[in-house]
Amino acid sequence: MVGDAHPTWLKTDGKVRYWSTTFDQLENADTDPKRISQCLGLKYDPSKNYKLAVIDTTDAAKYSDSYTIIPTHEKLGMFAASELKDIPQDKIAKVLNNEYSGEYARAVGAAKKDGLDIRNTEHLKRFSNKYFDDYYSRVLFKTRAKIQTRLGANEYFTGNGITTYTGKECSNAYGVVETFTYDKNPQTIGKMLADGRMKMLDTHPVQ
Known part of the structure; x- marks a missing residue:
């Protein structure tokens, strides 16, 4: 899902990394942006606007030179090690595991309570020192x-290929099966829409 609150398309070097799921996984959420966000392991912000991007990934892969993985701790760690050369390589496995996930989520929660955004370099430094x-x-x-910041694996990232369910309406621990896609030669959204490889659907709250 794309919207003001969640940058699905993460561009840092001319390439794109994005997280997605299959359309059938979200059928029960209908077009409700809150339900969709909760299923995708995101926090819903009612002040933001959301659209649902539906992509023919098989066809898109022919044009964008992309590959997709089920983002487990191990597989995402391997990707990070090969693509993120500016972070300590020997620390990747130490932070992408079940044990560290809880510690990371608690720390991010504390940062948010302080009004800090860890994606901001200065905020990250200030919070870490404190x-x-x-x-x-x-x-x-x-x-x-x-x-x-670079790959999009937020504090709700489970590392087992299934999103965390962030809602409180039911006791579900998990949301949907997720995928992580890396496009080496990304196409613009406008071109994908024009070629019929993508559709943008409006979202509407469902009572």
């Missing part, structure tokens, strides 16, 4: 935060 007592813990947190 929250962690030792240098090693700061390095681990900064490494994980950079993975989120």
Whole structure:
């Protein structure tokens, strides 16, 4: 889903990384932006506008030179190691695992309570120095935060290929099966819409 609140298309070097799921996984959410966000492991912001991007990924791959993985801790870690050369390579596996996930989520929650955005370099530095007592813990947190900023794996990332369900209406722990796609030669949204490889659907709250 694309919208003011969630940058699905993450451009840092002329290439694109995005997270998605299959259309059938979201059928029960209908066109409701809140339900869709919760299923995708995102926090819904009612002040933002959302659209649902439906992409023919098989056809799009022919043009964009892309590949897709089920984002487990191990597979996303391998991708990070091969593509993110500016982060400590020996720390990637130490922050992409079940044990560190809980610690990272708690720290991100604390940063948000302080009104800080860890995607902001200055905010990240300020929070790390305040929250962690030792240098090693700061390095681990900064490494994980950079993975989120560069690849989109937020504090709800489970590492098992299924999103966290962020709603409170039911007891579900998980949302939908997710995929991570890397486009080496991305096409513009306008071109994909014109070629019929993408459709943008309006979202509407469902009572």
